[in-house]
Each structure stands twice: as structure tokens, then as C-alpha cells.
Amino acid sequence: MKRVGVIGGGTMGVGIAYVCAQAGGAVTVVEPDDERAERMRGIIRDTAAGAVKRGKFSSAEADALDRGIERVREISDLAEGFDVIIESVFEDLELKRSVLASAAARNPDLLASNTSALSIDSLAEAVPDPSRFLGMHFFNPVWSLKLVEIVRGDATSEDALETARALAAWMGKESLVVHDVPGFATSRLDLIASLEAMRMLESGVTSAEEIDRAATLAYRHPVGPLRLSDIVGLDVRLDVARALEAAHGSRFAPPKILEQMVAEGKLGVKSGQGFFHWPQ
Incomplete structure (x- = not known):
């Protein structure tokens, strides 16, 4: 054992x-x-x-x-x-x-x-x-x-x-x-997709629901990038984005929508509200 x-x-x-x-x-x-x-x-x-x-x-x-x-x-x-x-x-x-x-x-x-x-x-x-x-x-x-x-x-x-x-x-x-490279492999792949999804939402491409549907239906992801961000925690996403921006440059810069939501206490599942509503 x-x-x-x-x-x-x-x-x-x-x-x-x-x-x-x-x-x-x-x-x-x-x-x-x-x-x-x-x-x-x-x-x-x-x-x-x-x-x-x-x-x-x-x-x-x-x-x-x-x-x-x-x-x-x-x-x-x-x-x-x-x-x-x-x-x-x-x-x-x-x-x-x-x-x-x-x-x-x-x-x-x-x-x-x-x-x-x-x-x-x-x-x-x-x-x-x-x-x-x-x-x-x-x-x-x-x-x-x-x-x-x-x-x-x-x-x-x-x-x-x-x-x-x-x-x-x-x-x-x-x-x-x-x-030991900042963001390793998976965090860089995951984060860049979630940040781009946030920028799409911020610029009005479509709704959070439709962005996530695109990821799950077109690429067979089990969870869309915005819903996954809510599960991970938007505060965690923001911290990781800032760390990777410092290491790898502006492509990892956090979108303003992410900074604003964290400042408002909208952290995802843990707070009950993020890109989606999460009843306790």
C-alpha cells in the first residue's frame, strides 16, 4: 500500500x-x-x-x-x-x-x-x-x-x-x-485558447455559450474554454496569464474582461458567477 x-x-x-x-x-x-x-x-x-x-x-x-x-x-x-x-x-x-x-x-x-x-x-x-x-x-x-x-x-x-x-x-x-519552462506545455496551450475565447467575447464575436459550443462540437473538447476557465478560477487564470506574459510576451497578456471580472469578485465556480452562472 x-x-x-x-x-x-x-x-x-x-x-x-x-x-x-x-x-x-x-x-x-x-x-x-x-x-x-x-x-x-x-x-x-x-x-x-x-x-x-x-x-x-x-x-x-x-x-x-x-x-x-x-x-x-x-x-x-x-x-x-x-x-x-x-x-x-x-x-x-x-x-x-x-x-x-x-x-x-x-x-x-x-x-x-x-x-x-x-x-x-x-x-x-x-x-x-x-x-x-x-x-x-x-x-x-x-x-x-x-x-x-x-x-x-x-x-x-x-x-x-x-x-x-x-x-x-x-x-x-x-x-x-x-x-521547467514557464507554463510548461499544457498550461501554455490551455491558456492561449482561453485568452483568445475571452477576447472573442470581449469584442462581441458571439456569446460565451456559442464560443464554448464551437470548441466542444468542432474540436471535441469535453468542456469549452470559458466554462473551463470558470472551473479553474478566473483569479488563477489571471495570475497565470500575468506570469506567462512576463516570461513569453504580449500574446499572454490578460484581456481587460478578465481583469475586470476578477476585480468584481466574479471568479467562476468558487464565487457562483463567472462567464456562466454557477448555483451553489
Whole structure:
């Protein structure tokens, strides 16, 4: 049984915990906020119940999945020697560095950051042994999307890469390995499409609904770029756009409609309103 630590019980953390528990792992999630932890537990149970209804697994397996996930409040509450600890907190460089330094002190075999844009080499500065550190970029919803983008830093060892590949396969995922370039591969592809969709909406080409229909019908995307942006969080989109603009130039500049919506607190699913309305 693999022992997995997940730091952060938000949207991505809960998905990572779910797939690891589904694979048979013993999962411990660090989440200091009681309300967020309760919401995490509800999402896990609801998602498992939905899988039972679809015949993906049995009620007994759903119960076992739920029991396989433990919650603690602090990183210091984690035992030492986990197979992997995956950090999944907000996309803030200093916050992630602080979290990773504390996680490294628990001496896991592998330490990973679920970041979609931040430099692995910059994050590695907080880690005593960067040879055992890398990026594992998951996609939302984690239980549905099969890709994990593994990001190797300058100091990442071949052993760490092989361990990460094996962990991804154990979770039922496909993996690809990319170098530590801002935006990696997938974030650049995803963001440029979403920013162009926003510019189309801003200039009055058509409605948000029709733009997303174009993506799903013409290109078989499961979710359109504007709806996906709402799911990711418009504040996250804005932060990533600004970071990639600084690294790669004006083609990643955030549209004014995105800046305005974030300033108004319209963040997508998390606030109930983004490009679409999301009833709580």
C-alpha cells in the first residue's frame, strides 16, 4: 500500500486524494480549515456515490475509498517516510516554498508540487534535496482527466522521474515529461485558447455559450474554454496569464474582461458567477 500525503484540500487536492485512495493508497490530506475539510469530505463521498451509480465500483469499494483518506490540520502532523507528498496549495511562490520546506522535513521518498505555471527550479530553492523534487501537474477534474504532466527541474534525478512515472501509472494516469519552462506545455496551450475565447467575447464575436459550443462540437473538447476557465478560477487564470506574459510576451497578456471580472469578485465556480452562472 502506497502512503501518500496531499497538502491542501481544495479543488485539486481533493481530486488527487481521491484517485490515490481509489488506487488503494493510504492518503493523508493536510487541510487546516475545518469548513474546507468538511467540503472535501462531502465531495469525495458524492463523487464515489456517483461512480457507484455508473457501475464503476461497488458500494463497499466506495466506503473503502472514503476510509482510505485521513485529514490532519498541520504538515507537522504527517508521519515521516511517505512514498510521496504532493503539495497542492494556491499558486503563490512564497506560500509554496514555505509549504514545501515543511513537507521536505517529513522526509518523503518523493516530493512534488502540483503547479500549473510556477518554476520548479524556483520552488526547489526551498527544498534541502532537490534531486527528489519535481512537478506533478494534474488536471481538473482529476478523477476524469488521465494526464499528469511531470516537470523536471535542473536537479531532479532520474530515479525521481521514474518514481513519478510509476506513481502516475498506479493512479491510472498517462504521463509526459517536460522541462521547467514557464507554463510548461499544457498550461501554455490551455491558456492561449482561453485568452483568445475571452477576447472573442470581449469584442462581441458571439456569446460565451456559442464560443464554448464551437470548441466542444468542432474540436471535441469535453468542456469549452470559458466554462473551463470558470472551473479553474478566473483569479488563477489571471495570475497565470500575468506570469506567462512576463516570461513569453504580449500574446499572454490578460484581456481587460478578465481583469475586470476578477476585480468584481466574479471568479467562476468558487464565487457562483463567472462567464456562466454557477448555483451553489
